[in-house]
Amino acid sequence: MGLGKQIRLKRIFSHPSGRLLSVAVDHFTVYNLGLPPGLRQIKSTLEKVIAAQPDAVTMHKGIATSLWGQHAGKAALIMQSSGVRPDDSAIEQFGTVEDAVRLGADAMAVVAFVRGASEAHYLRVMADCVREGARWEMPIICHVYPRDAELNIIYTPEDIAWAVRCMVEVGVDIVKVPYCGDAAAHAQIVADCPVPMVAAGGPKTPTLADALGLMADAVRVGVMGGTVGRNIWGDGDIAGAARAYKAVIHDGKPIQEALREVRSG
Secondary structure, three states: OHHHHHHHHHHHOOOOOOOEEEEEOOOOOOOOOOOOHHHHOOOOHHHHHHHOOOEEEEEEHEEEEEEEEOOOOOEEEEEEEEOOOEEEEEOOEEHHHHHHHHHHHOEEEEEEEEOOHHHHHHHHHHHHHHHHHHHHHHOEEEEEEEEEEOOOOOOOOHHHHHHHHHHHHHHHOOEEEEEOOOHHHHHHHHOOOOOOOOEEEEEOOHHHHHHHHEEEEEEEEOOOOEEEHHHHHOOOOHHHHHHHHHHHHHHHHHHHHHHHHHHHO
């Protein structure tokens, strides 16, 4: 690993805990979510996210070029490059490593879905991005999700382990993958992964406490933090939700204590 990549990775994992909270605002077109306020009102959402001082923010390049300048230096920038959907109705790359370099990003995120007929295509795209990232000393973060025969995202330990190993095989620098829900199984997946692994924030949960509980479980078994979208920008208190995640990820605080601190603040 060259110096450039080392510097970028240290900026991403700059917190003394060694763990990461990246807030993702990259869901708009590719997730078919309609027009949720947290994404539609992206300028105010970014302001609220930055007020909570996350370690990084993950976004597409157009949002970065139009809005990130005023926040530059307050958090690491991770440029999302993919426009993909689990059902393969979209399998596109919207950004390149060179784009990430020009934007001053600290990493480039690439999404991959494994299992199914398109698995090899995703692995080739990922391998191409890793190769190009090496030329520019740009870390590649893979957001990887396994699917069932109907192309729905699944969380079984065996499939999560398969997804992680696929990304390790093609050489990514950081793997972001859903928590499988089985603490012992996920601990083994973490132990078997030779690169940093972070947890996906997952679909919107009924309560923030539910979402924080899943992240706390993941951190307890060795996951190095998480990249969270809907459970932060979809919350009524965006900055408060991000601060609660920080309390759980960085400080190891119990869920109710993290929530009390946010509400009292």
